[in-house]
Amino acid sequence: MKRITIKDIARELNLHHSTVSRALRNDASVREETRIRVSNYARECGYQINMSALHLRGNKSNTLAVVVPNINHNFFSNIISVFTNLAFQNGYVVSVFQSNESSVQEGEIINALIKNNVAGVIASIAMDTINPAHFELLKQYRIPLVFFDRICHGIAVPKVTVDNYSALLEVVNILARKGCTRIAHITGGSKMNVFKDRQRGYLDGIKQNKLTYVRKEEIVASFDIDTGMQVAGKLLSEDPVPDAIICDSHFLVLGAIFKIKEKGLKMPDDIKLVGFGDNPYVQVTSSKMITVVQPDEAIAEAAFDLLLRKLENREDDIIEDRTFSVKIVDNAELIT
Amino acid sequence: MKRITIKDIARELNLHHSTVSRALRNDASVREETRIRVSNYARECGYQINMSALHLRGNKSNTLAVVVPNINHNFFSNIISVFTNLAFQNGYVVSVFQSNESSVQEGEIINALIKNNVAGVIASIAMDTINPAHFELLKQYRIPLVFFDRICHGIAVPKVTVDNYSALLEVVNILARKGCTRIAHITGGSKMNVFKDRQRGYLDGIKQNKLTYVRKEEIVASFDIDTGMQVAGKLLSEDPVPDAIICDSHFLVLGAIFKIKEKGLKMPDDIKLVGFGDNPYVQVTSSKMITVVQPDEAIAEAAFDLLLRKLENREDDIIEDRTFSVKIVDNAELIT
DNA sequence: AAAAATAATACACACGTGTGCAATTGAGAT
């Protein structure tokens, strides 16, 4: 029960394996009759090309890689889902890698990518990645790379992002219009573009609306429910208490909701809560919050598109960035 | 800027590439001094082994595949996340494939798996997969396969499942104990083990509790919010109206919540809602529902464990199944 | 110092595929 190769087919049909190879690739130099004979027999015996051999021969593979901090975060699993469908439709296979927010693991992943001859990579970097040296390594090996969402600025590759600055600016504007004057912001380390931009937007929003409330930003290192509870709890116990909290992550929001309920505050009357991501649960919960919804599908499509273009053109001087704007949904207005 | 191979190293160090190969693999037959010389130089010039060549040479790869209906469903992305970490720690790389609930696409995926020489596969089958012929193909190619969650019965491979029968039996018991008498069940096509088992559990629960309410089961073909709204709407407009609805999927629950709120019913007093999956939002929402929580991490670990065992032992006659019991969480009792 | 034994390295081949080039076949033209 050995695997069938073109050599097996050649032997069976009294041909040379090179002829079989050409026949299967519809090379014009092979006679019509032979081509049909080969393709028929190949179908009959269930021949499947050996990609490993093809990769070795051509120094290129049909494997794309997705590198993300966490596969099971809503945003990233949406990206992977869309990206995988697109890739598969175009004859590629997708391998997934998760840095677990660790720059060290990210480095190990890059090595694995090189070892495994991946054809191209889309990546969203780990929280503590400041030095993009390991990504430069990819470039050295001429492996096309596209950053999305969480990007490195110090490296010349196409980037797909959302306009985080405008997102937070608009959020603050909306909150101010609703009468909020004490707007807090729970965000991440300022090294990363995502948080840096949001912090700029937040600050400008505060300024533009001439809010007297002292700028209140809490920087957290990890994004989980416990951290959200801790920080939100701290904010809510201070005087004056904020009348709005913006959470830069999904899980922080959950912690905040806990604490808000614990304090007996009502949303959105007593306090307004803003979160990122479009978890459909938000729409049906009675915790009427405002969500910043990112165009996941469009982001994945753009990343794939940019990567594919780099894969097809051998010119690697096209460095085109794409920025998408977010949609801000006020769930208080949405549900009856 | 070419990629460094063992031949390059050999040339540089005046050795034969076979000696370099042995040195890097710590073969005892190579002199200590040479081994160090080689490994030092390899490190210096950043040598990375070419996996494609290794795969070709050894007829085996370091790539594992995960085949699921949808990557972006909470349960599956959790599985992929855990599985990927385990795989990477053990030197494997994980490719993901999504059938989009289509048996046809599943077939194409299997072909891709064979083409790409994946070392092993864990899979959860598509909704309309009755005939597991394409999975048999994997067996023919001696590619180890482990089913999880949604399994095929007609094929002899290890299976990792949850005890869906007991889950629904217990759910009905809990509901009955709470005084429910008109318990409805929104489930999927009965061909699949997951739904078949739950339907058995539901029916036995109805019987054991001697409920007079006519068994009310709605079978749906797709699992999305719209379907949930439609079916839940239908149930709620009938007379008598159910006092409990069990939803076999995450998204069905969302639709049901919509309709329940639309009718002005309160949970859990007017009606009790049961859903699958442990989306953390459930814990903070005021829609006090009961959730059937599956041990995602344990399932992924078991699947990996079984697969790894098959990969290491060449004996492929170990067909050991693992079944996990679910945890039923009453969120009404959880939150203040 | 020569022979034997052992250690260390080199050689050749295989894995499956694709491609440049040579060889063969066939047909048409003279």
Added chain:
DNA sequence: ATCTCAATTGCACACGTGTGTATTATTTTT
């Protein structure tokens, strides 16, 4: 029947790696 040219197929090699075997280098033994 011979020549020409095109159509078709075969041959040889390369991609990077690992391993059995032959070969060389070194040490030990007598």
